[in-house]
Amino acid sequence: MRSFIPENLKLFKASLPIYGKCEIEFEAITGIVMSKEERTKTRVYGDSSGVVSSVSVNQTLWMQFEDGTEKCIDFQNTEDRIARPGHYLTLLIARNLRLHTSLYVAFLNHATRDFGHFQYQFHRAVWKSLLWDKKTWSILGHSIILGLLVSFIWSFLRVIHFSDRDSQGLSAQWGVPLTIVVLGLCISIMCIPISFISLSINTSSQATKVNKSFGNHINKIMENLREQLVAS
Numbered sequence: 001m002r003s004f005i006p007e008n009l010k011l012f013k014a015s016l017p018i019y020g021k022c023e024i025e026f027e028a029i030t031g032i033v034m035s036k037e038e039r040t041k042t043r044v045y046g047d048s049s050g051v052v053s054s055v056s057v058n059q060t061l062w063m064q065f066e067d068g069t070e071k072c073i074d075f076q077n078t079e080d081r082i083a084r085p086g087h088y089l090t091l092l093i094a095r096n097l098r099l100h101t102s103l104y105v106a107f108l109n110h111a112t113r114d115f116g117h118f119q120y121q122f123h124r125a126v127w128k129s130l131l132w133d134k135k136t137w138s139i140l141g142h143s144i145i146l147g148l149l150v151s152f153i154w155s156f157l158r159v160i161h162f163s164d165r166d167s168q169g170l171s172a173q174w175g176v177p178l179t180i181v182v183l184g185l186c187i188s189i190m191c192i193p194i195s196f197i198s199l200s201i202n203t204s205s206q207a208t209k210v211n212k213s214f215g216n217h218i219n220k221i222m223e224n225l226r227e228q229l230v231a232s
Contacts, residue, residue, distance in 0.1 A: 002066065003028040003090045003108075003225050012094075012217045014210045019132045023097045024214070026221060030090045030110075031065035033083045063089065073104065076119050087111045090225055092218065096130055103130045106222050110229055115222040117215075128211055 005026050012024040037060040044053045059075040059082055073091065075082055083089055088110035095102040103126065108115040119126050 003030055003228060005221055006224060009217065009221050009224065012214060014131065014213070016132075016206050016210065019207060021098065022131045024131070025095045025097055027093045027095070028090050028221075028225060029065055029093065030088060031063040031071075033085050033087045033089060034062045034064055034070070035085055036061050036083070061089075075107075082107065082116075083109050083111070090229075092221060092225075094130060094218075101130060103127075105130075106218050108222055108225050108229070113226055113229060115226060117218070124211055124215070127214055128207065131210065131214060132207065 005028050010026055012026070013022070015021040039058045039060075041056050041058065042053055043056070044051060056076075061073045061075070061082065062070060063073055064070045090108040090110070091104055092106040092108075093102055094105045104118045105127070106115055106117050
């Protein structure tokens with residue numbers, strides 16, 4: 001069965017301050033599982049309640065697709081039993097058209113009619129790296145904030161400094177009006193990094209909402225693909 005994505009679900013777009021814009025295009029490909037390899041990892045660590053363990057399952061499937069090509073597909077840190085040899089899977093690929101990156105994000109098993117997400121335990125963090133160029137906004141944003149903070153501290157110390165030779169300090173040297181102007185400028189400079197920090201916090205909250213909306217969009221696509229499978 002050849003799966004197709006409806007036109008109204010093929011693209012996901014979002015735009016946020018600092019992060020910029022993202023435009024994601026989806027593609028569905030179908031293939032048969034030829035072989036399967038499964039590796040289980042157990043982590044044991046301690047916390048305030050005692051010893052805790054977690055189990056993650058990494059699965060590797062060799063698949064042959066409709067065009068005859070074969071690929072090795074890795075499912076990392078998943079709690080799902082994906083498929084066994086002979087099962088058909090439809091894989092959903094998300095491509096960031098601006099960053100030119102792509103990622104497998106979901107799968108649909110034709111035999112069980114169940115769908116799930118790649119990298120199940122950490123998929124939301126992985127999605128965020130697909131949606132946004134985090135490295136760019138992080139470097140620029142923090143550099144600007146740090147620079148403004150340093151400028152504010154330097155300017156503020158210059159204004160409040162009183163020299164040993166003149167106990168009246170800058171107000172006597174520059175005059176009261178100029179001192180007031182400089183103080184106002186310093187306060188304005190102080191407000192700029194605070195605004196940037198507030199903007200960053202607000203944007204991070206909005207990014208979480210976009211991430212959730214992206215997940216809902218993926219689920220809509222997978223539900224539609226499952227309906228196509230049932231109807232065929």
